[in-house]
Amino acid sequence: MNVFQIEGTIMLVAALALLAVKIFALVTSLMFTPEHYRAADKLTKPAWVAILGLGVAANLLFVGNPMNLINLAFTIAALVYLADVRPALSGLRQR
Template sequence: MDVFQYEGFVQLVVFFVLLVIKIFAFANALLYSAEAYLAADKLNKPTWCILLGIAVVLQLLPLPLMIVNLAMTIASIVYLVDVRPALAGLRRR
């Protein structure tokens, strides 16, 4: 294998890892009620669902929207690192 085949393989792995992260974040955002988002003092449920849904769609489209896709990746990570634990903390109480 030459360098270009390794590069293509790494890009494919990164693509699927980001796709899984975005799909998981989107599916998880759908599980919580709108009241939970308000109680956790986060953006409302429709906003997060729209952002994360756009993130999944942009990951699947072969468009050169790299900066927008990067922003949606960051939004997905913010949801998983900040919003999801806050919402899960409300359930435990």
């Protein structure tokens, strides 16, 4: 196995992992109502669904290169959603 095969395998695994994170974020964003987003004082549901949906689409289009600028921007958006927005929305549901 040469170094380029190893690099290609690592990049593919990274792309699939980032795709899984973005799909998870998109699916969970669809589970809350627009009222939850307003009550949590976050960006609107259509905005988050659009951002995360475009992130999934970009990851699928650029599956060979997870480290390009577009994929990195949408990965950051998905991580922000998972770290900040989703916990705020989940906290509202438990009350």
